[in-house]
Amino acid sequence: MSKKGEDAPNLFPGNWDVDTEMLLKTYELWFPQNWSPVDLPWDEVDSKNFSSDECVAQAYWMSKLALFEKSGIGAFGLAALQAARHNLEDPTKKFLSAVAFDECRHDEICRRACARVCPNFPYNFKPRTTLEEKAFRNVTALYDNGKRYWSAFEDAWDKYPLELIFSSFFFAEIGAQLIFREVGERSKNGVYGTAFKNITKDESRHLTGTIAMMERISSKMDAGKKAMMTRQMKHGFIYLSPLLFRPVNDFWHLPKDFFQYDQKLEELAFGAGLGVPTLDERREDWMKAIERHRSKVEALGIQLPEIKEIGLAGLETNVKKGDEISATPL
Numbered sequence: 048m049s050k051k052g053e054d055a056p057n058l059f060p061g062n063w064d065v066d067t068e069m070l071l072k073t074y075e076l077w078f079p080q081n082w083s084p085v086d087l088p089w090d091e092v093d094s095k096n097f098s099s100d101e102c103v104a105q106a107y108w109m110s111k112l113a114l115f116e117k118s119g120i121g122a123f124g125l126a127a128l129q130a131a132r133h134n135l136e137d138p139t140k141k142f143l144s145a146v147a148f149d150e151c152r153h154d155e156i157c158r159r160a161c162a163r164v165c166p167n168f169p170y171n172f173k174p175r176t177t178l179e180e181k182a183f184r185n186v187t188a189l190y191d192n193g194k195r196y197w198s199a200f201e202d203a204w205d206k207y208p209l210e211l212i213f214s215s216f217f218f219a220e221i222g223a224q225l226i227f228r229e230v231g232e233r234s235k236n237g238v239y240g241t242a243f244k245n246i247t248k249d250e251s252r253h254l255t256g257t258i259a260m261m262e263r264i265s266s267k268m269d270a271g272k273k274a275m276m277t278r279q280m281k282h283g284f285i286y287l288s289p290l291l292f293r294p295v296n297d298f299w300h301l302p303k304d305f306f307q308y309d310q311k312l313e314e315l316a317f318g319a320g321l322g323v324p325t326l327d328e329r330r331e332d333w334m335k336a337i338e339r340h341r342s343k344v345e346a347l348g349i350q351l352p353e354i355k356e357i358g359l360a361g362l363e364t365n366v367k368k369g370d371e372i373s374a375t376p377l
């Protein structure tokens with residue numbers, strides 16, 4: 048990204064080209080579908096209505112989600128900048144900028160929910176019980192791993208072809224649309240229900256737009272790049288696994304009892320009205336969500352990766368322990 052001189056990528060003169068009508072239409076939907084996290088009736092999420100364990104459990108899941116929202120802000124923001132520097136068609140830049148803003152809005156939901164139920168969690172939190180200590184420790188461990196993810200994602204722009212990164216965004220959006228729909232439908236608390244229904248609307252738009260980008264860009268790719276896309280999808284699965292399944296330790300280096308407490312906290316959060324699906328539901332639903340897009344992806348000559356953990360058939364794609372992953376986020 049540091050190339051200088053006459054030939055270096057540059058925002059100017061820019062363009063207003065529209066090559067992919069579908070991408071323009073999807074971007075335009077952002078305006079009528081706009082919603083405000085500020086206007087939700089936040090006083091209905093009141094720590095007085097919950098036990099202290101239920102409070103930290105809700106803040107825990109929201110902080111886990113915030114990891115992926117934060118990487119979304121960074122990745123889509125950076126992608127919008129790269130789209131402009133490399134003179135991609137106009138709706139690509141605007142669509143990606145709108146997605147980056149959506150991710151800010153989702154992170155804002157996480158921030159506000161934590162502030163209501165467990166002020167200062169996780170950044171300035173002082174645990175008082177074992178459960179609080181484990182929740183805080185788990186989130187800290189996730190964020191530490193997140194640093195490795197982000198460094199690899201920044202490096203990817205110098206390592207991989209631009210088209211590969213832009214056409215791989217759609218995979219995470221499949222998972223995003225799925226998880227938020229489920230959380231929205233299962234939440235008993237009205238604020239969470241409304242917030243996640245709105246987030247699902249955003250994610251559905253992200254999925255439509257990223258598929259439009261993928262179809263346009265990948266139709267011109269050679270077989271080698273298409274094979275790289277299969278690998279990117281596997282990376283995406285591994286990166287999102289702590290939220291959408293259970294952490295895959297090829298990448299995630301977490302404490303031994305991480306998952307034991309993760310499950311305990313998720314159950315408590317569910318009991319408090321935050322509709323987190325169970326592990327078995329996540330496994331099955333993620334597989335089905337990917338299957339729904341199989342024919343579209345395969346029609347472009349791109350194979351899905353085999354993902355044994357959730358029972359997805361596809362091309363065997365090995366990711367060794369310690370490999371950096373550069374998946375694109377939610």
Ligand SMILES: [Fe+2]
Nearest residue numbers: 119150153377
């Ligand atoms: Fe998001």
Ligand SMILES: [Fe+2]
Nearest residue numbers: 223250253377
């Ligand atoms: Fe998204």
